[in-house]
Amino acid sequence: MARIRAFGRKGWLPAFRDATLFKTAYAFGTRRNETRILDAADFGLNPHGTEYGEFGLCRVRFGKAKKGSPPKRRTVLTVWDWAPDILDEWFTEVRPLFGGEGNPAAWPSEHGLRIGCQRLNSRFITYRQAVGLDEGLDFHSFRRSYVTHLISRPAGTEVPPRFMSCGVLPAVDKQICSLERWLIGHLADIPDPDHAQVGRFPLSVDTLDTGSVKIRRSGVPVGDLQVLG
Template sequence: MAAFAAPGQPGQHRRSPRSHFVTDPLYEWTATCEERFGTHPVQVVHEWNTAVHVQDNESDAKKRAFTKAELHAFFAHCDDEVARIRAFGRKGWLPAFRDAMLFKTAYAYGLRRNETRMLDAADFGRNPHGGEFGEYGRCQVRFGKAKKGSPPKRRGVLTVFGWTPDVLDEWFTEVRPLFGTDNSPAAWPSERGMRIGCQRLNSRFIAYRKALGLDDGLDFHSFRRSYVTHLIEDGWDPRFVQEQVGHEHASTTSLYTCVSSDFRTRTLRRHLDSTIAAALQTQTGRQA
């Protein structure tokens, strides 16, 4: 949809699905406007200077979040694969361990795929207001999703899950050094390059999803959907969740929220019970 403003009249825009006709010389509207109003319309919004619709990935009705049981099963399968490969004495256990840690980190901070794979070891640090998380109280995202024509968007994400520091500490202190990454800043090094590629992450994710018999409505982005959904279900403030995932508008965050029927039932029951309790208390007070 295009937007237009007449010269000398900033802020006065006309929007129409067919507004490109207004400035098309074939229709002679510019000449008519010059004749009648002494000015002419100018197109100010084009495909090249507007952001791509940010909800495209969420428009597919099949896409969804993990349930907590599915997520637990997925991560358990990740760990089992590492143990299985290692038991056979194969070298592939290191990449499998890395990918398991990467998947868990994507969920732990509600990250997109590229945001996760572009993390450096130095992007994790202390949160002075969350000392219990130690050296992993905060994750600095440097390659957030950018608007078209803009640089990557940065944001800091605070650690919220108690298990996150243990997972990251094991990776960075015990396993990552086995990759021989002394000169690499990458949090998730590749066997053949500095960073793991998107295709490798996709293939690993799909293999695990198929092994568990899960549907294709789950993809890497489901870690992010799950993060939003599970925090909302657990009672976290929606504005806090919005800031954590870097959404400019609350309506965007709401698209990611796929609360379970159990959550809705518990919420309904809690409000009904409180309403009934309040009514009974009022009635008792009147009788007294």
């Protein structure tokens, strides 16, 4: 994006939008459509995290729903210090250059209200190929990375609030069960009674932090944690 702008080429505004959109998806662990359909008004102040200013939380209005149910709403709190800065720059300096006064969309399109899903997919693939990333990476990889990095983050935020923020809890659902199966397979050959206990009993949110610590000690790459479906 910086190179496009430095050479005076057209397209730096959409490139800046895409970069901020991708960073936002990682910063809040949002899915593709959840991110795409965000409005500027969906970001707001967190009274318990005033250091993040006007970008202390993100209200997800169209979360993944169960079959036959309406979209789920949730509020995701800001946890990365860099997130407010990139959002403030976007909404203050760059987004107004798109024009479209009165457009509520956080990510306006060059030719419409907001960027579409197919356009977002094609843009992601273009960038992935341009920088030589693995073809297995997709938009959902931002969400997987968000949760993996929260798990491996130093203590300070308890596990339940972390997973509540991305819509995984409450209840030990299919994502937690998938992690349980993953743990049993990877810890089966480790001669440690504590590891065996983690594998023998159903994994709950209370043992998730302990399990992730043991995984790191065992040498299994933390990046292999595929918590989300």
